[in-house]
Amino acid sequence: MTKTFFTYRDHIYVALLLLVLMSFMVSYALNSISTVLLGVFFFIDRAKNIRAKLRVFKESRIVVFYVLFFISQCIGLIYTENIAYGIQKASLFLPLIFLPAVLLSERLNLKYFGYALEILKYWTAIVFLYLLITHLYVDERPLSNFVNHTVNARLGISQFYLVYLILVPVLYCFFQIEKSHRVIVNGFFLVLFIFFIVLMANRFSFIMLIGVLLLKGKNIMSSMSSTMWKWSFLPLFVSLAILLVVYSPGLRKKVDVFVKTTDFDIETVITKNKVTYTKNTFEHRFLINYLSLSIIKDNLLFGVGTGDYQDMLEKSYDEIHFKSGMGLKLNNHNQYLTEFLKTGILGGLCFIYLLFLLAREASLSNKYFVYFVGFFIVGSLLESYLSRQHGIVVFSFFLPLFLKFEMEIKKTTSTV
Incomplete structure (x- = not known):
């Protein structure tokens, strides 16, 4: 046995x-x-293998700083008043203690993992098509309502987390096309997944998608022998992405609101959001960042506590009568400011340094990791990724897993 x-x-x-x-x-x-x-x-x-893996805990600064980042959340509990909320939030970070350590120390068999990614490709397509068909023909709802009704309400997941999962088969399909493996089949799935990402109607996701298309398209072009294909493949996919955006009502609506209603004067933004429930999410973020920085300035050293940061933010909404903020109880929508708000310099700098350590391992030759870490670093300016379980999984599972994948590829290549 x-x-x-x-x-x-x-x-x-x-x-x-x-x-x-x-x-x-x-x-x-x-x-x-x-x-x-x-x-x-x-x-x-086996005992000798466990000892060897435990050495990774000591030798990997990435693993150490994941643990230190969790400890910073616990330190923030010492001086928090809303202890129940603080414990709830700190407990979300528990995977940081063991998941990165496990993923970076366990041996990853590239052949078997390749099979897993192939299965994930079909699984993701099947689940999304099922959800889409159910939404359109069973619930009889419009496509523009897919994110709010099916993704947010039914699945209970925000679309910017879901995009990270879709990104895995997107990059896998590109990887297979680069190897000229089942180009037509993988091309079909690639177009399907691009459609799913655009369907999420998230502006940052679209920017992320364009970045992937440009970088991966360049790699495919350089690997093609035919001049015609070299100069047609990349414009084809970029045109496809733009076309999908044009016909994506949710994303088009957000772009229209941004173009027509955005102001950059803070007093004007405060006044607008005081008198009515506005729909300009860019202005919401602008205002929330302004309020967060004001709180951080007064609590820079230790922050306000792991359990009190949301209460303090909502109190500042009340003070300026920020209607959307009060009604929706909006979070920071910025992970960097969230950490400084919670635990001050300790948690904020720990988070930034951990991302620096991860980014330092990235390379443009990466198949997956450079995209995940790059988009997480930029995305953290726009979302509080670590406020939910899905964000913690992205941070403590996706990033270390695909870092390990790149490390195994590099190890295999160097021994050939």
Whole structure:
């Protein structure tokens, strides 16, 4: 029995990784259980292997700073008043203690992981098509309402988290096309996933998509022998993305609101949001950042506490009568400011340095990691990613997993 387990240990590990990825958008409970199983799996190994993996804990500054970042959340509990909310938020960060350590120390079999990504490609397409068909023909709702009704309400997940999952098969399809492997099939799935991303009607997701198309399209062009294909492939996909945006009512509506109603004078923005419920989310972020910086300035050293940062923010909404902020109880929509607001210099600088350590490992030759870490770093300026479980999974699972994937590719290439 033990011999059989160790024979198939690589298979089991990849199966657990796939379970985390597949459960990401369909089940909170299963996703949580699968991450815990990874922690348990780490210790089901031979003693010498466990000792070798534990050395990674000490030697990897990335692992160390993930743990220190969690500790900063706990320190913020010491002086918080809303202790119940603080414990709730700090407990979200628990995966930071073990997930990055497990993912960066376990051996990742590239062959089996490739099979897992192929399965994930079909799984993501099937689930999204099922949701889309149900939305249009069972619920009989318009396409423009897909995000609010099906993604946000039914799945209970914000679209900017979901885009990270869709990005995995997008990059996988590009990788397969670069290798000239089943180009037509992978091209079809690539177009399908691009449509799904645009359907999320998220402006940053569209910018992210254009970035992927430009970078990956350049790689494919350079690998093609035909001059005609070289100069037609990239414009084809960029044109497709623009076309989808033009016919994406949700995203088009947001762009129209931004162009027609945006002001950059803070007093004007405060006045507008005092008298009515505005729909300009850019102005909302602008105003929230302004209020957050005012609170941080007065509490720079320690912050206001892990449990009090949202209360303080909502109090500032009340003071200026920010109607949308009060009604929707909006969070910071900026992860950097969130950390400085919660725990001051300790948590803020720890978060920034951890992202620096991750970014330092990225390279434009990466198949996946450079895109995930780059978009997370930029996206954290626009969203409070770590306010929900899905964001914690992106941060503590997606980033270390694909960093390990790139490390294994580099190791394999250097030994050839």
